[in-house]
Amino acid sequence: MKSDDDRLAIEGGPKAITMDQEDALKWPVIGRQEEEALLELLRKNEISLSDEPKKLEAEFGTYLGAKFALAEVNGTAALYAAMFAIGIGEGDEVICPSYTYWATAMPATTLGARVVFCEVDPHSLNMDPQDFKRRITTKTKAVIPVHLWGLPCEMDEITEIAREHGIKVIEDACHAHGAEYRGKKTGTLGDIGVFSFQASKNLPGGEGGMLVTNNEEYYYRAVTLGHYRRAAELPERYSRYRHTSFGFKHRMSPLHAAITRVQLRHLDERNQRRNRNIGILLDFLDSLPGFDIYHTPEYMKRVYYENDIVYREEETGLPIERLIEMLKAEGARVRRDRYPLLHQQPFFTERGSDPEDLPVTREINNRIIALPTFPNDDGSLVEQYIEAFRKVSRAFK
Numbered sequence: 001m002k003s004d005d006d007r008l009a010i011e012g013g014p015k016a017i018t019m020d021q022e023d024a025l026k027w028p029v030i031g032r033q034e035e036e037a038l039l040e041l042l043r044k045n046e047i048s049l050s051d052e053p054k055k056l057e058a059e060f061g062t063y064l065g066a067k068f069a070l071a072e073v074n075g076t077a078a079l080y081a082a083m084f085a086i087g088i089g090e091g092d093e094v095i096c097p098s099y100t101y102w103a104t105a106m107p108a109t110t111l112g113a114r115v116v117f118c119e120v121d122p123h124s125l126n127m128d129p130q131d132f133k134r135r136i137t138t139k140t141k142a143v144i145p146v147h148l149w150g151l152p153c154e155m156d157e158i159t160e161i162a163r164e165h166g167i168k169v170i171e172d173a174c175h176a177h178g179a180e181y182r183g184k185k186t187g188t189l190g191d192i193g194v195f196s197f198q199a200s201k202n203l204p205g206g207e208g209g210m211l212v213t214n215n216e217e218y219y220y221r222a223v224t225l226g227h228y229r230r231a232a233e234l235p236e237r238y239s240r241y242r243h244t245s246f247g248f249k250h251r252m253s254p255l256h257a258a259i260t261r262v263q264l265r266h267l268d269e270r271n272q273r274r275n276r277n278i279g280i281l282l283d284f285l286d287s288l289p290g291f292d293i294y295h296t297p298e299y300m301k302r303v304y305y306e307n308d309i310v311y312r313e314e315e316t317g318l319p320i321e322r323l324i325e326m327l328k329a330e331g332a333r334v335r336r337d338r339y340p341l342l343h344q345q346p347f348f349t350e351r352g353s354d355p356e357d358l359p360v361t362r363e364i365n366n367r368i369i370a371l372p373t374f375p376n377d378d379g380s381l382v383e384q385y386i387e388a389f390r391k392v393s394r395a396f397k
């Protein structure tokens with residue numbers, strides 16, 4: 001017979017997670033340094049025109065090892081600028097995963113191109129390079145790998161396929177600030193890299209984004225698209241557009257740039273804390289059936305924007321919904337995490353996408369559970385989560 005203490009919380013036993021989780025899970029972490037940086041700008045009256053975004057460009061560009069960096073109003077604008085910069089337009093095709101945020105794909109359609117969605121690998125959840133290859137046509141102009149949840153894509157394979165076919169690579173690194181692939185930072189591995197500084201991101205500025213590239217021409221084009229004042233600083237072939245831009249005003253707010261600059265100073269240390277805490281939990285889950293824990297290859301350094309795990313209920317006999325209910329009863333903040341798959345959204349089905357395509361992506365999307373990233377935890381909360389999983393795993397067949 002089970003002792004009282006042993007009973008699952010869902011059956012009336014005590015919860016495994018008793019700690020207050022607010023501080024351990026709070027994100028973003030905003031403190032005195034951000035307040036002071038903002039106050040300084042307010043006192044200088046620099047709430048629109050300011051060198052603050054340029055300072056962020058210099059610092060983040062150096063951090064990444066990118067020649068050119070352009071601060072943008074958000075990651076979506078940076079993606080649009082990247083696609084404009086490489087000349088995506090009418091009649092082109094752009095390949096990207098369906099399993100991503102809409103901003104990866106939508107700018108291509110706004111520019112008149114067609115989006116072709118490709119499969120993800122069911123373990124890493126990142127773009128499947130071979131499926132990308134299968135979907136290439138003579139119209140394919142660009143591929144957009146997304147380093148999903150902070151895990152770098154298989155960039156050697158992707159860039160090699162792209163090069164063979166004369167396709168440009170735009171990295172959507174909006175989840176992957178500080179991640180590395182073979183010693184290089186994500187965002188610097190393709191032709192252009194794009195970041196978001198939206199408040200939930202690992203490098204949060206509130207709102208904001210960055211385009212990075214080593215290609216001068218792409219940089220000039222991106223500036224000309226959305227930064228009319230700065231176009232004046234460019235060679236004449238671009239500076240003549242300084243009174244109009246190419247139709248957008250994409251500059252980043254200095255206040256958000258100031259927050260992002262402070263956050264950048266803490267990025268590596270905060271990424272490491274997430275990695276350490278999540279690593280402890282995943283090592284434990286790896287010892288249980290049902291959890292398909294992806295082992296990051298040694299040539300990658302991943303970060304965690306989210307902590308999403310593939311759960312295979314056929315291995316445990318415990319349906320995913322029931323698992324989540326039981327974990328929640330133990331006090332865990334856990335949820336199903338289904339992306340609204342892009343190839344099934346009306347915008348794309350009305351433009352020729354087949355909602356029944358991408359069987360691997362559709363299947364995996366139903367198997368994901370999202371756990372906290374433990375950004376500020378000293379390890380004690382993770383221990384209680386492990387206990388919650390240990391208890392719940394007793395219900396496995």
Ligand SMILES: Cc1ncc(COP(=O)(O)O)c(C=O)c1O
Pocket residue numbers: 074075076077079100101103104146172174175195196197198208209
């Ligand atoms: C994969 C991906 N790409 C692009 C973006 C767009 O960034 P933003 O929200 O800064 O426009 C996001 C934002 O969540 C994202 O998750």
